[in-house]
Amino acid sequence: MGPHELAVDRIATTVRALYSRRESYRIFHGSTNSTRPVQKDCVVDISEMSNVVKIDPVSKVAIVEPNVSMDKLVEATLEHGLIPPIVMEFPGITVGGGYAGSAGESSSFKYGYFDQTVNSVEMVLANGEIVTASRTERPDLFKGAAGALGTLGITTLIELQLIPAKKFVKTTYYRTGNIPDTIRAIRQETKGLSNDYVDSIIFSKSHGVVITGQLTDDKPDSAKPQTFSKAWDPWFYLHVKEKTDLESLSLPVTDYIPLADYLFRYDRGGFWVGVEAFRYFGFIPFNRVTRWLLDDFMHTRMLYRALHGSNRSFGFMVQDLSLPYSKVEEFVDYTSQELGIWPLWLCPLREMDPPSFHPCTTLPGPGDVPEPMLNIGLWGQASSNMDAFVRQNRELENKLTELGGRKVLYSHTYYTEQEFWHLYDLGWYDDLRQRYSATTLPTVYDKVKVDVSKYRKGLSWAQRLVSLWPFPGLAGIYWAIRSKDYLLHRNSAWIHNRISKNPRS
Structure with a gap:
């Protein structure tokens, strides 16, 4: 063998x-x-x-x-x-x-x-x-x-x-002035046969950007490639914001991004979640110089490791939530009022046939026709009080269910077991578990539920003490550095530079 x-x-x-x-x-x-x-x-x-x-x-x-x-x-x-x-x-x-x-x-x-x-x-x-x-x-x-x-x-x-593959992604940024226009523009761009990529960043209710990408080998001689992988490069979302900041901007803006830089454009800063590390310590300003100095710590491999090392997954809202297009505006209004988290990431998803644990929804009526969805990346500071944080998550889940949406199950989940299996097809899943001898394994619900009482009981007095600022942040840095993910990040940076310079070899 x-x-x-x-x-x-x-x-x-x-x-x-x-x-x-x-x-x-x-x-x-x-x-x-x-x-x-x-x-x-x-x-x-x-x-x-x-x-x-x-x-x-x-x-x-x-x-x-x-x-x-x-x-x-x-x-x-x-x-x-x-x-x-x-x-x-x-x-x-x-x-x-x-x-x-x-x-x-x-x-x-x-x-x-x-x-x-x-x-x-x-x-x-x-x-x-x-x-x-x-x-x-x-x-x-x-x-x-x-x-x-x-x-x-x-x-x-x-x-x-x-x-x-192609050498570049021709990336175009379209500024929009309100949420409904952003949603309509996203849906319109998904129908464009020339588009290989479509997503959107909403910076506020009056500043949205719809982003399209087209794979290409052709770049005008006058266009300088825009990269996002080097330590001195801008973070992608900040670059998009700067390019589209003028309210009077009526014409789209275009970049030619090397393929690997486009594919991993959100790695540095983890979209924008990396900003929270600067806010946490407080005394470190958030600017281009500090982003350059701390670049090794601002890639997602390191950010995830630091998150787990610091044991601070409570207090941050990190959720991907998918809804029918017709309900997205109402949901954004809700998150804006209740959580005040900006920016938001919007990613259009093709329709999905249920049953599935993927987010999926159907139009009401005969036949239950599967409907395309729009994923909302909701990532930002929530309540630091455990009870309030759980309540925020529960209310978010209730609102999502009310609007016919589903969450991606990598994140904190607080549904009761009854609520969870009301959303997902337990009969279908149990049949699969029986047919393929999987009844000894944890269920999906077992894996995704967050048991707050178990978490609290598991904390010793020493752990409670070091949960006070700034110990969790320092612990996160320690675990990130000592882990093999640090070496993986360094190797990833080497790979990234290599394929960026010559994307076909």
Whole structure:
């Protein structure tokens, strides 16, 4: 057996032993992009499964193990002049995470969720059996495991589609003056056949920007490439704001962005969440010089590690919430009034056929026609009081449900079990768990719920003491530096510079 087969055999052997004891487990990937508190349960370690097994330029597919990160995947595919149709905006997000979660990006209006660009997966079921699932082989498992957070088995190999790469993304910024115009413009741009990417940033109720991207090899000689990966480069959202700040701006503004810089344009600063690190310490000004000096700490691999190291996932609203287009304005009005969080990120999503754990919605009436959705990235400071923070989340969930929306399940979730299974199809899911021997595994609800009482009981007096400012922030920095994610970030920066200079080799 080759290295991959040996690794899968070891995982299957471990899983079979756990299954024989009817012992539940979670999957350890080596890192996480979830914002939920870390839970210390029995784990199956699959962190070694991080290899690109094969790139086939003829059939335009990549065969990769689940822990291959986005930057590593893009580096491998660009050597053949190809890229995945959907590349999640953070370099550390993995292929397996994209399949098992609800991963989308600015090309999702065209291609759907990341798993909808996957041809097949190899899985170790909860009883240790090794199977393949695709649209034609075990199609129920293939659809059900996408978005089910590893609760139907362990994904060990993924074959995904690729498309031709180009040198640049011609990126155009359209200023809008109110929320309704922004929503209409997004929907209109998703119908444009020439657009490969569409997303939007809303800075305020009177300043929206709709952003489109077109893959191209052609750049006017007069246009200087705009990069976002170097320490002295602007953060993307600040660049967009500066380009569109004038209320009188009537004509669109265009950049030619090297492909890798476009794909990971939100990495530096984690969209704009990195600003909170400056606000937390207070004495560090937020300007171009300090962003340059602290650049190593402002990439998403480091920000996630610092978040978990500081144990400060409570107090920050980090939610992705998807709604029907017709309800987005009302929801933005609600978040503006109740939370006052700006900017907001809007990402259009293709319609999704239920049942699924992906956000999806249907039009009322006969046939339940699936409807496209608009994802809202709501990321910012919330209440530092635990009870008030939980209340804010509960009220947000209630409003989302009222408007026919769903959240992406990487984040804090406070639904009661009854509420959760009212939103998702428990009968469909239970049938899959029975059919594929997954009843010993945690359910999706088990994985996503945040048990505040358990969290509070788990804190010692020393932990409560160090929860006071500035200890959590210092702890976050310590854990970020000592982790292998720091080395991964440094390696990622090297990869990024290399593929930015020559995006096809």
